[in-house]
Amino acid sequence: xxxxxxxxxxxxxxxxxxxxxxxxxxxxxxxxxxxxxxxxxxxxxxxxxxxxxxxxxxxxxxxxxxxxxxxxxxxxxxxxxxxxxxxxxxxxxxxxxxxxxxxxxxxxxxxxxxxxxxxxxxxxxxxxxxxxxxxxxxxxxxxxxxxxxxxxxxxxxxxxxxxxxxxxxxxxxxxxxxxxxxxxxxxxxxxxxxxxxxxxxxxxxxxxxxxxxxxxxxxxxxxxxxxxxxxxxxxxxxxxxxxxxxxx
Numbered sequence: 001x002x003x004x005x006x007x008x009x010x011x012x013x014x015x016x017x018x019x020x021x022x023x024x025x026x027x028x029x030x031x032x033x034x035x036x037x038x039x040x041x042x043x044x045x046x047x048x049x050x051x052x053x054x055x056x057x058x059x060x061x062x063x064x065x066x067x068x069x070x071x072x073x074x075x076x077x078x079x080x081x082x083x084x085x086x087x088x089x090x091x092x093x094x095x096x097x098x099x100x101x102x103x104x105x106x107x108x109x110x111x112x113x114x115x116x117x118x119x120x121x122x123x124x125x126x127x128x129x130x131x132x133x134x135x136x137x138x139x140x141x142x143x144x145x146x147x148x149x150x151x152x153x154x155x156x157x158x159x160x161x162x163x164x165x166x167x168x169x170x171x172x173x174x175x176x177x178x179x180x181x182x183x184x185x186x187x188x189x190x191x192x193x194x195x196x197x198x199x200x201x202x203x204x205x206x207x208x209x210x211x212x213x214x215x216x217x218x219x220x221x222x223x224x225x226x227x228x229x230x231x232x233x234x235x236x237x238x239x240x241x242x243x244x245x246x247x248x
Contacts, residue, residue, distance in 0.1 A: 005120045006096045008035060008043045008113055009086030009168070012065075013078035013161075017104035018055040020211060025063045027107040035113035039121075041098070043113065044090075048082040050074070056104070076184030079161065080177040087168060094169035101185070103162040105211035106131065115206040116165040125170045125198040126189060129163030129205075130155050133212035142212075157202040161185035162210050170198050 010028055014021060025047070032043035045065040049057050051073050060067045070081055083099055090097050098120050102108055116127045132150075135143050149156075164185055174191040177184045192198045 004096065005039070005041050005098045005117045007091050008032075008041050008098045008100055008117065009083065009090065010043060010045045010100045010102070010113070011079055011082030011086060012045070012047045012102055012104055013050060013075050013082060014047060014052060014056050014060065014104040015050045015073070015075070015078075016052050016054045016056060018052075018059055020105045021056050021059045022062075023107050024102065024104050025060070025065060027109070027112075028102065029063065029065075030110050031108050031112040031114070034110050035117055038114050039117045041113075041117055044086050046082040046086045048078040048085075050078040072179075074179060074181045075161065076177050076180040076182070079184060080179060083171065083176060087172075090168070094172055095167060097168035099166050099168055099171055101161050101164045102208060103210065105213075106162040107209045108163070109206050109208070112163075112206040112208065115203070119201055119203065120165070120167060123199055124201045125167045126192055126200040127165040128155070128157055128159055128189060128200065128202045129165070129208060130158075130203070131160045131162050131208045131210045134209055135212075137212035152204065155202040155204040159186045159189045160208070160210075163206070163208040164189075166192070 010032065012024060012028065028045055032045060035041050036043055047060045047065050047067045049060060049067065049069045051071045057067070057069065066085060068081060068085055070078060072078065079101060086099070087097065098117060100113055100116055119127050133146055138146065166188070170192055174188070174195065178187050180187065189200065193200060
């Protein structure tokens with residue numbers, strides 16, 4: 001029988017995100033209050049500042065969260081560090097501890113943790129959640145191009161560190177996040193899936209809002225996806241539209 005979740009560790013890696021970090025942490029703490037009230041789980045929020053050179057540290061320390069600083073310039077190291085701190089002194093029964101990850105440029109919905117814990121209590125070991133770009137940062141053409149890639153109720157299963165949850169016992173069994181500068185989230189889920197014993201669910205129930213910038217903190221990640229996928233398609237749509245408007 002699957003153990004019910006009693007503790008949640010939320011990990012937020014930060015690399016020069018002073019403009020968006022406050023929004024992120026306000027949303028995470030609202031989600032923490034919600035899951036504590038609805039599911040009775042105790043939440044620990046861990047912020048990892050990775051060689052930040054802006055005002056991120058000042059902002060982070062203004063919130064009721066654990067704040068740690070490193071100088072790795074690697075999101076894999078930052079996430080792994082956050083999880084290690086979050087699990088220190090946690091429940092000995094790791095099956096009852098849930099790890100939830102998001103990014104400093106993102107904002108989670110209030111029911112984000114509640115939805116993940118509900119899946120966990122039903123026997124799910126990994127929740128692969130969806131993200132959506134901030135529409136305030138997109139043109140109408142870009143937003144239409146991105147919307148064309150989404151079907152509500154049919155999550156595509158893409159792995160995003162901004163919306164990922166995993167049972168701590170499963171996380172530790174595969175050795176946790178690898179210490180790589182990007183794609184550590186995809187690597188973790190691939191290693192868990194390779195065990196053949198974990199239950200992995202893709203869900204768009206708690207969509208996470210994230211920055212629509214096309215130049216991110218790493219060469220790859222969601223920024224590269226937008227730049228090479230939906231937003232490049234938007235450029236093509238715009239060019240086609242302009243061609244049609246030109247007189248013959």
